[in-house]
Amino acid sequence: MKTLEVDLGDRSYPIHIGTDLIDQAQLFSACEKATSIYIVSNTTVAPLYAERLTKTLEKLGKPVRTIVLPDGESYKDWKNLQLIFDDLLKYGADRQTMLVALGGGVIGDMTGFAAASFMRGIRFIQVPTTLLSQVDSSVGGKTGINHPLGKNMIGAFHQPVAVIADLNTLKTLPARELSAGLAEVVKHGAIADAEFLSWIEVNAKALLACDTAAMAHAVLRSCEIKSAVVSADEREGGIRATLNFGHTFGHAIEAGMGYGEWLHGEAVGCGMVMGADLSKRLNFITQDEVNRLTHIIQSMNLPITPPKFGAQRYMELMQVDKKTEGGQIRYVVLEKIGKAQIKSVPDAQVIETLTATGAV
Ligand SMILES: NC(=O)c1ccc[n+]([C@@H]2O[C@H](COP(=O)([O-])OP(=O)(O)OC[C@H]3O[C@@H](n4cnc5c(N)ncnc54)[C@H](O)[C@@H]3O)[C@@H](O)[C@H]2O)c1
Ligand SMILES: O=C(O)C(=O)C[C@@H](O)[C@H](O)[C@H](O)COP(=O)(O)O
Numbered sequence: 001m002k003t004l005e006v007d008l009g010d011r012s013y014p015i016h017i018g019t020d021l022i023d024q025a026q027l028f029s030a031c032e033k034a035t036s037i038y039i040v041s042n043t044t045v046a047p048l049y050a051e052r053l054t055k056t057l058e059k060l061g062k063p064v065r066t067i068v069l070p071d072g073e074s075y076k077d078w079k080n081l082q083l084i085f086d087d088l089l090k091y092g093a094d095r096q097t098m099l100v101a102l103g104g105g106v107i108g109d110m111t112g113f114a115a116a117s118f119m120r121g122i123r124f125i126q127v128p129t130t131l132l133s134q135v136d137s138s139v140g141g142k143t144g145i146n147h148p149l150g151k152n153m154i155g156a157f158h159q160p161v162a163v164i165a166d167l168n169t170l171k172t173l174p175a176r177e178l179s180a181g182l183a184e185v186v187k188h189g190a191i192a193d194a195e196f197l198s199w200i201e202v203n204a205k206a207l208l209a210c211d212t213a214a215m216a217h218a219v220l221r222s223c224e225i226k227s228a229v230v231s232a233d234e235r236e237g238g239i240r241a242t243l244n245f246g247h248t249f250g251h252a253i254e255a256g257m258g259y260g261e262w263l264h265g266e267a268v269g270c271g272m273v274m275g276a277d278l279s280k281r282l283n284f285i286t287q288d289e290v291n292r293l294t295h296i297i298q299s300m301n302l303p304i305t306p307p308k309f310g311a312q313r314y315m316e317l318m319q320v321d322k323k324t325e326g327g328q329i330r331y332v333v334l335e336k337i338g339k340a341q342i343k344s345v346p347d348a349q350v351i352e353t354l355t356a357t358g359a360v
């Protein structure tokens, strides 16, 4: 097992990465002060892992309950968030209750937001079970739900007290979900570590085969990159926005298609192709580099052609992005492979990208 720390002063926490971690009660030591523990999971993940995790948590001598939500991005909303509060209140949760998010990014984001707001804030642990949640969403404390008009529009920054990433849970993950997770892995290389991007390129086959050693490296390096950025800029005043590479276009695809039609990772993969094209138009990277990144994304079995919503609809969907300031949409672009920056770009150049990539 490898452990790294997200360094945030008195809100610092460990990320544990290894195999069979959900059976190890000592990793959940933050629950020692808890009055009760609620696992929050969904109808797919709970039957696979909730019983094992319950046995582990019961060793800590606390009452353990499981709340099971419907599965899917389309349920990441107010109505289904309320189901968590309903059970917490029904069964007598209090301010010392610990929530444990068992699932992918949807469960992690919703459980985190429930923890941020229940009784004005309780603690929670992330047990991510998708590649995407292990390399990205379980770390950094962005929690929330979607609004029909925009992705993750309602939420809070609320850090977990621990992240426990059990690589063996990835063995039951469908191939399409694995590919979606690889999009965020590629993102970390593209924005912060050119050498890591080359490693991803060389190890694409092992990654797609869910080889444990390859997964361990992808999760560890991604968590190192993300935790360094989050430690430097927890609330996205500056550098944290670079973690949004591919997301201005990607979130527009997710909302425009209807949540759940394209997986988040698929939309981000395609969004990065568009972001790379935009970076080339700003004379930052070359067409060869755009082609290389596009090829890497395609080799992960991710779509590279966006839906044809037309320029006006894309601009409308992107306008609500959380990076927009004073009506100006700001895009994450690649200064070079391994380094990103955030920039306002004239609409005309963005429309050129939309046209060139097939969105118009
Ligand atoms: N908070 C953040 O920083 C952050 C970062 C990236 C993404 N996100 C959010 O995360 C969400 C996407 O997360 P995701 O890709 O994990 O999707 P997800 O949570 O919908 O999980 C994907 C699918 O895999 C299933 N699943 C989960 N673990 C499994 C396992 N071990 N075996 C079999 N099936 C399993 C789930 O039930 C679901 O059907 C989006 O809502 C996105 O906005 C948040
Ligand atoms: O942690 C971050 O910061 C990220 O941007 C990571 C993204 O991969 C993630 O999808 C995040 O939820 C997007 O944030 P948002 O603020 O654009 O909703």
Ligand SMILES: [Zn+2]
Residues within 6 Å of the ligand: 136, 184, 247, 264, 268
């Ligand atoms: Zn993302």
